[in-house]
Amino acid sequence: MTGKSNKGISTMIALIGMVALLIIGLAAGFYLNSGETGTSAEFPEDSAWRTASISLAGSTTVLPIADTAAIAFMNMYSGTTVTVQGGGSGTGYASAIDRAVDIGMGSRGPKQTEIDAGTIWLHPLALDAVCVVVNPSVGSNVELTLEQVAMIFAGEYTNWNDVDSSLPDATIYVVVRESGSGTRGTFEEYTIDEYDLEIDSTIVHEQPSNPAVRTAVANTNYAIGYVGFGFLNNDIVAVALAEEEGGAYIPATLENIQNGSYPISRLLYFITSSPIEAGSLTDRFISFVRSEDGQNIVEDEGFLKLPASYNYP
């Protein structure tokens, strides 16, 4: 009997102890957290950014650029903290509008619902092209017009042979990004939408990211898909595109995209919910990415520098 009650008491003590520990831990966390912001506020106004932190979230296309740029930036200005997360362009716009992050990342322009949801400031940081790619089983030198591409993705063509008699007699396996993806938006704008066609959601195979599309196309015979220029590699064949029947077929090369002759290209954006405050960490980070050094990172990551017309400093 006494043993039982002893046990009850000791269990209770243990539980109370655990709750107390939890509360102490939380309180300590809050205290330390508030202490940190307290000290940074004591710094003179003009150097406040040196200990500040900013966060970015959004498009997985922009993510590798922002990630590398953040590391370079933090090395340059030790004491600053730049955290970068993915989530997709939708997340980028939503979290910038909600001020959940300081800078959103987008690989497409804003949608009407996003414009309605709050103020948006767009800061272009790089140029990207969406390249149509096929499995090597289709051919090593494939040429298609934008209309043919549109008809393949809309399911009007189901056999490669119907597209062109020189292509193999095999069923086309269509790989796309999920609806809402920035890459898909850009792709459809230049192909599907242009010819008043629609993607038939029952025939396409969706993959959630550029690398996933690349893997699916590389591993599937007679597959076609599209990826950002930075994701091209030797496992897949980039298709040379022509604006229209009889036009020149333009291969997806850096040069052709920079001079604007490659038909499917887009801008990548940083998104903020208000005009950038001069001298703030946000300002310095965006300026850094748009500077010569930042643009070199953009190029290293496989994207294209902003055209000179955007005259970054």
Next chain:
Amino acid sequence: MSSKALKKIYSFLLNFKSQPMSVVLFLCASFSIIILFLMLFFVAREGALAFSRVGPDLLFGTQWNLGKEMFGGLPLLYGSLMVTFGALVIAIPIGVSTAIFVSEILPFKLRDPIKSIIELLASIPSVIYGFIGLLVVVPLIQSTFGLPSGQTALTASFILSLMTIPTIVSVSGEIISAVPKDYKEAALGLGATKWATIKTVVLPIAKSGILAGIMLGFGRAVGETIAVSMVAGNQAHIATSFLEAVYTIPAFIATHMGEAAVGSLEYSALFGLGLILLIITFIVNTLADIVVKRGVQK
């Protein structure tokens, strides 16, 4: 009636006063129930827009088209049920046989180690299953059946069955071990062989428990997201064979949520799909509960 209820509440509160520990336990217990209700509430709230604007099309439509505001979930529901069915067809015979073997035939000393090894399978993160599926099973199925792509419903079912087997083994094994020893000894004493004892005594008694294990396995399989998304091929159509690609509700939600504009109709439709999935798993889990209770009463 009401005075009786009041009395009950009063004695409940009195109980609190004399046993402060029960207050803590009560709060902890209510916490998970409150969380469950909140989750249901939020999913339903976010999905409400889609249910009112899209209506039954969310269940019966076949096209998912942002521009035309068509949000048809039928191919996804079909895909989810198809891969789950396939997974159970593979997992039930293997799982139940394993459970019988481990808890009846295996020497007593080996039972616990083998059981924990099987249960270890359940603790492997699902993304690892996805990786293995993508690296091993997908190419294997591609070459075996001569398909353009090895990302099929069969692949997903196979991977899911691996993830479901531990659930079935541990739940039904538990029930099989719980069959009173007296019953078995009585059967053996009457001259029944070991197998006859299992067939005529153990299995009939453990039937409800095995069924519950299968239903829990169903819940695990139908909600699996990442592993399925990696190997199923993600084609939202009504597949006519297991060698075609399929798309499941969880995989679809996970793929689309990142890019859906918050507050848009698509966003709401994704929550609507989530609610459908929740309702299915609730029904199956409740059925499992009822089956277990009935078995215990008998």
